[in-house]
Amino acid sequence: MITKESLITDLHKIRAKAPLVHNITNYVVMNNTANALLAIGASPVMAHAVGEVKDMVKLASSLVINIGTLSPAWIEAMIIAGKAANKRNIPVVFDPVGAGATPYRTHTARQMMKECLLAVIRGNASEIMALAGSKPSTKGVDSIAASHEAVDTAVMLAKKTGAVVVVSGSVDYIVSQQSIIKVKNGSPMMAMVTGMGCTATALVGAFVAVNSDYFHASAHAMTVTGIAGEIAAENAAGPGSMQIHFLDALYNLKDEEIVSHFNIE
Numbered sequence: 001m002i003t004k005e006s007l008i009t010d011l012h013k014i015r016a017k018a019p020l021v022h023n024i025t026n027y028v029v030m031n032n033t034a035n036a037l038l039a040i041g042a043s044p045v046m047a048h049a050v051g052e053v054k055d056m057v058k059l060a061s062s063l064v065i066n067i068g069t070l071s072p073a074w075i076e077a078m079i080i081a082g083k084a085a086n087k088r089n090i091p092v093v094f095d096p097v098g099a100g101a102t103p104y105r106t107h108t109a110r111q112m113m114k115e116c117l118l119a120v121i122r123g124n125a126s127e128i129m130a131l132a133g134s135k136p137s138t139k140g141v142d143s144i145a146a147s148h149e150a151v152d153t154a155v156m157l158a159k160k161t162g163a164v165v166v167v168s169g170s171v172d173y174i175v176s177q178q179s180i181i182k183v184k185n186g187s188p189m190m191a192m193v194t195g196m197g198c199t200a201t202a203l204v205g206a207f208v209a210v211n212s213d214y215f216h217a218s219a220h221a222m223t224v225t226g227i228a229g230e231i232a233a234e235n236a237a238g239p240g241s242m243q244i245h246f247l248d249a250l251y252n253l254k255d256e257e258i259v260s261h262f263n264i265e
Contacts, residue, residue: 002181002216002219002220002223002264004258004259004262006216006220007219007220007223007224007258007262008255008258010207010210010211010216010217010220011040011041011220011224011253011258013210013211014040014041014042014206014207014209014210015040015041016041017061017209017210018041018042018043019042019043019060019061019062019206019209019210020042020043020044020045020059020060020061020209021037021042021043021044021045021060021061021062021063021064021202021205021206021209022045022047022053022056022057022059022060022062022063022064022081023037023044023045023046023047023063023064023066023202023205024046024047024048024053024063024064024065024066024074024077024078024081025046025048025064025065025066025068025095025198025202026066026067026068026069026097026198027068027069028068028069028194028195028198029066029068029194029195029198029199030046032194032195032198032199032243033064033195033198033199033201033202034046035247036199036202036203036246036247036250037202037203037205037206039247039248039250039251040203040206040224040250040251040253041206042205042206042209044202045059045060048074048077048078049077050073050076050077050080053077053080053081053084054080054081054084056081057081057084057085057088057090058084058088060085060090061090061209061210062090062091062092062093062205062206062208062209063081063082063085063090063091063092063093063205064092064093064095064201064202064204064205065078065081065082065092065093065094065095065112065116066094066095066097066198066201067095067096067097067098067099067105067108067109067112068095068097068098068198070104070105070108075108075111078112079111079112079115079116082112082115082116082117082118083115083116085116086116086117091119091120091205091208091209091212091214092116092117092118092119092120093118093119093120093121093122093201093204093205093208094109094112094113094116094118094120094121094122094163095121095122095123095197095198095201096109096112096121096123096127096128096130096131097123097127097197097198098127099123099126099127099130099131100126100127100129100130106130106131109127109130109131110131113131113161117162118161118162118163119163119164119208119214120163120164120165120166120204120208120214120217120218121157121161121163121164121165121166122165122166122168122197122200122201122204122218123166123167123168123197124147124167124168124169124197125146125147125149125150125167125169126150128150128153128154128157128165128167129149129150129153131157132153132156132157132160146169146170147167147168147169147170147171147172147173148169148171148173150167150173151167151173151175151180154167154173154175155175155177155180157175158175158176158177159177162177163214164176164214164215164218166200166204166218166222168197168200168222170186170188171183171184172184172185172186172222172226174215174218174219174222176215179215181215181219181264181265182264182265183219183222183223183226183263183264184226184263184264184265185222185223185225185226185227185229185230185261185262185263186225186226186229186230187226187229187230187232187233188233189229189232189233189236189238189239189242190229190233190242190246192238192239192242193239193242193243193246196225196229199225200221200222200225203221203224203225204217204218204221204222206221207220207221207224208221219264223258223262223263223264224250224253224258226261226263227249227253227257227258227261227262228246228249228250228253229246229249230261231245231249231253231257231261232245232246232248232249233245
């Protein structure tokens, strides 16, 4: 069961253990996601060279793969790293950025699902629908569909892959083969900051590094992301200062703030 106490326990574990989260992610968000992981207490590394990813995975507690800025060499590195993580039972978190926007992205995302065992898949509604084979409406890497529209698809995808599927939006849905959780935390201003979804994926990487129940870990990560977004929005004048306040909120997040903001159904 997801509780305030279980979330607080995981957050304390991250801060105590500082797990290494290996990210193969995109140019747009590297700085954002690395800073978010540091702020919450994890240790980020951004390594995507084909020649080193297998060795870096050996050191990590989780692997986050994000296809935001694709190239053939990066795709090769992602698959090598994913397979290396699978061999060592290191959880792989996958963000299929822009799946459905172009055939190349969609093919790459499906290739990752085929070749690597994924612990968690986190995407917006359009991306999740595209992974499952439908043709959703997208605007670049942004979803036109609302998160609730992809819930049935997420259930099918969870059953097909064995992964926990997270559909993010104004309400986040965490979906396993048996259960669905709604996370209602967050702020509309978060959508005005680039890479906020990618940051949520990276934070999922931190939580699965300390909790082998990936369903619970994913719900904890999305709740913390949403709570930090709410706190940040209360103090921000706009998207620019929102980024700064979001990092500060993660870093300073207190048990009592989790208790007062916790909004899971």
